[in-house]
Amino acid sequence: MNQTVVEVKDLVKTYGSIRAVDGISISVARAEVFGMLGPNGAGKTTTVEIIEGLRTADSGTVTLLGMDVSRDIRAIKERIGVQSQHPALFPNLTVEESINFFRTLYKTCLPAADIITLARLEESRKVLYRNLSGGQQQRLSVALAFVNDPEVLFLDEPTTGLDPQARRAMWEVVENFHRTGKTVLLTTHYMEEAQRLCDRVAIMDHGKVIALDSPRRMIEEHIKESAIQFKMTNYPGDEVLAGLTGVTKAIREGDEVILYTSDIPAAISALLSLAAERSAALSELFVRQATLEDVFLKLTGKRIRD
Amino acid sequence: MRAFAAVFSVHFRQFVRDRAALFFTFIFPIMFILLFGWAFSGRGIQTFDVGLSDLGSPQSAGFVAQGLGMVSAGGGKQMFEVEMGPQEEMLRSLRDGDLDAVIVVPADMDLALSQRLPSQLEVYYDPSLASNQQTLIPVLYQVVDGIDRVLQNSTPLIGLEQNSLESHQLRHIDYLVPGILGMSLMFTGLFGALPVIQQRQAHIIKRLGTTPLRRSTLVLGDLTFRMILVLLTAALIVLVGRLVFDVQMVGNWFTFCGMVVLGTLAFTSLGYLVAAFVKTEEAAAPVINVITMPMMILSGTFFEVTSMPSFIQPVVKILPLTYLNDALRQIMVAGTPLHPMTIDIAVMGAWVVVCLAVTIRFFRWD
Numbered sequence: 001m002n003q004t005v006v007e008v009k010d011l012v013k014t015y016g017s018i019r020a021v022d023g024i025s026i027s028v029a030r031a032e033v034f035g036m037l038g039p040n041g042a043g044k045t046t047t048v049e050i051i052e053g054l055r056t057a058d059s060g061t062v063t064l065l066g067m068d069v070s071r072d073i074r075a076i077k078e079r080i081g082v083q084s085q086h087p088a089l090f091p092n093l094t095v096e097e098s099i100n101f102f103r104t105l106y107k108t109c110l111p112a113a114d115i116i117t118l119a120r121l122e123e124s125r126k127v128l129y130r131n132l133s134g135g136q137q138q139r140l141s142v143a144l145a146f147v148n149d150p151e152v153l154f155l156d157e158p159t160t161g162l163d164p165q166a167r168r169a170m171w172e173v174v175e176n177f178h179r180t181g182k183t184v185l186l187t188t189h190y191m192e193e194a195q196r197l198c199d200r201v202a203i204m205d206h207g208k209v210i211a212l213d214s215p216r217r218m219i220e221e222h223i224k225e226s227a228i229q230f231k232m233t234n235y236p237g238d239e240v241l242a243g244l245t246g247v248t249k250a251i252r253e254g255d256e257v258i259l260y261t262s263d264i265p266a267a268i269s270a271l272l273s274l275a276a277e278r279s280a281a282l283s284e285l286f287v288r289q290a291t292l293e294d295v296f297l298k299l300t301g302k303r304i305r306d
Numbered sequence: 307m308r309a310f311a312a313v314f315s316v317h318f319r320q321f322v323r324d325r326a327a328l329f330f331t332f333i334f335p336i337m338f339i340l341l342f343g344w345a346f347s348g349r350g351i352q353t354f355d356v357g358l359s360d361l362g363s364p365q366s367a368g369f370v371a372q373g374l375g376m377v378s379a380g381g382g383k384q385m386f387e388v389e390m391g392p393q394e395e396m397l398r399s400l401r402d403g404d405l406d407a408v409i410v411v412p413a414d415m416d417l418a419l420s421q422r423l424p425s426q427l428e429v430y431y432d433p434s435l436a437s438n439q440q441t442l443i444p445v446l447y448q449v450v451d452g453i454d455r456v457l458q459n460s461t462p463l464i465g466l467e468q469n470s471l472e473s474h475q476l477r478h479i480d481y482l483v484p485g486i487l488g489m490s491l492m493f494t495g496l497f498g499a500l501p502v503i504q505q506r507q508a509h510i511i512k513r514l515g516t517t518p519l520r521r522s523t524l525v526l527g528d529l530t531f532r533m534i535l536v537l538l539t540a541a542l543i544v545l546v547g548r549l550v551f552d553v554q555m556v557g558n559w560f561t562f563c564g565m566v567v568l569g570t571l572a573f574t575s576l577g578y579l580v581a582a583f584v585k586t587e588e589a590a591a592p593v594i595n596v597i598t599m600p601m602m603i604l605s606g607t608f609f610e611v612t613s614m615p616s617f618i619q620p621v622v623k624i625l626p627l628t629y630l631n632d633a634l635r636q637i638m639v640a641g642t643p644l645h646p647m648t649i650d651i652a653v654m655g656a657w658v659v660v661c662l663a664v665t666i667r668f669f670r671w672d
Contacts, residue, residue, distance in 0.1 A: 082513075086509040090319075
């Protein structure tokens with residue numbers, strides 16, 4: 001059953017002089033949760049929208065469920081579920097009416113009650129969409145992507161704008177769906193989300209995939225070390241810090257400094273003596289395990305939420 | 307078909323839950339008809355309060371009062387309500403707006419008349435009021451003429467019998483009702499651009515693009531709903547015209563509905579054209595106003611286009627509403643044609659074709 005559900009080859013899309021998608025190739029297997037991770041403008045949404053058939057690529061091919069997106073898009077649309085980045089529904093329809101409207105658009109669909117439960121809007125089924133809170137609108141929007149019991153689910157930043165509790169509930173929804181053997185392709189800029197949900201992650205920047213692997217392997221491969229994070233006055237410069245005993249890489253982000261090391265005691269003592277020597281004050285110092293965020297920082301030199 | 311019905315019902319629900327849309331579609335045109343109907347026609351009966359001031363010729367003043375009293379305004383009412391009093395007091399009432407005109411009978415009139423010498427009555431009135439210019443003064447001339455003839459004992463040799471060209475005489479309200487209908491079809495058609503722009507701006511159209519729903523179904527559902535809406539509007543306007551102002555529908559209902567649909571298509575196409583170029587709801591409202599307001603005034607909704615100055619006539623001649631109003635008037639009240647009906651239909655058809663062609667070229671769904 002390890003067949004390929006999404007196959008993207010050499011995808012290119014330019015807007016004027018900007019190469020929004022710059023030669024992307026990915027493939028997603030059945031029953032996989034595949035994440036696309038990157039800052040705004042990295043080309044995630046454009047790529048996903050080309051795969052969904054909403055945009056046409058300048059060059060490259062997309063095969064979805066064994067069909068060519070540019071040819072068989074209507075047959076494909078029956079079998080995929082899409083949640084677009086902006087919750088977008090008719091403002092003057094109630095929750096129930098919105099769901100029933102979407103149900104009429106597909107040949108096969110789940111009962112409306114299932115979708116209401118999924119959106120956790122049992123109490124608000126008669127409420128007009130425009131009177132729902134932002135979080136409720138978002139939940140309805142995501143739940144509607146399940147209406148045709150899709151084989152592949154596309155979620156574009158599904159938890160952006162949700163509070164932490166709603167976010168965790170949404171993760172459970174995605175995990176339950178995944179457990180039934182369905183495929184998910186999601187974009188996010190939450191590292192925690194990617195790390196928890198995704199079997200594999202593609203890190204994107206400037207329209208390119210710059211790393212692609214499981215979150216765990218990615219962290220192991222790119223950052224074998226731990227991270228020492230602190231703030232420092234009289235900043236001596238990246239080269240000086242990177243040259244300290246046991247430090248493999250030093251990155252400064254705003255007033256925060258991160259040192260990567262596999263020898264924590266040596267690195268810390270070297271850092272402390274450097275600080276004493278330069279009479280620089282250290283604050284908010286802590287040592288932690290590396291995360292996807294560090295991978296991203298190391299690969300692109302910037303944080304994801306810039 | 308199921309999807310079409312669903313799209314139709316979505317548009318229906320969206321509409322009935324939008325109070326502003328409801329108001330502008332149904333209440334607004336009816337308000338116009340009632341306001342203008344009552345303001346202009348006064349149900350066809352116009353009366354004037356006239357002050358009569360006698361400076362010393364009671365016999366002549368008596369003739370004038372008697373002559374004024376004989377003029378009927380129709381409906382069993384007299385056209386003139388005559389009040390007698392000193393000149394100063396009468397003129398003050400005229401300035402205050404309590405009187406419409408003051409007639410002053412000179413002191414030497416009785417004497418002049420007995421000697422068969424000409425004499426002048428003086429009349430004071432406010433020329434800035436249209437009703438004075440159009441009705442009061444001509445009628446006063448007739449009254450004076452009549453008194454003159456009685457005094458000279460003469461019988462007119464040539465008379466004039468009035469015959470209307472149409473089977474019935476058109477009142478202003480008869481002119482107005484088809485115009486208001488044309489206007490509201492224009493508003494419904496053009497404001498139809500707003501939901502399209504809103505739904506595109508709110509990414510709803512994009513979201514629907516991820517479902518198997520065809521765009522043609524989306525457009526057809528919207529269009530069908532709009533057509534049913536305008537036919538309802540038309541029925542309501544005809545009904546109010548009939549019940550309140552006795553405006554009779556002389557034409558054939560089938561032709562009438564066809565014209566309503568064609569007119570709406572012309573303005574809906576123009577609305578889609580707006581949606582092809584205007585991206586945001588905030589920008590759309592002023593653009594639509596700039597298109598609809600001048601058209602409402604220039605296309606003979608309230609006043610005849612022939613009374614417009616000649617430099618504006620070329621503009622009048624290209625506006626679709628001019629032709630829709632003309633056609634509706636011909637059908638509904640057998641109004642005098644500005645153009646033959648075939649020209650009206652051809653011009654509106656041309657608007658549909660041109661607007662749709664440009665829309666298809668430039669419209670973007672996202």
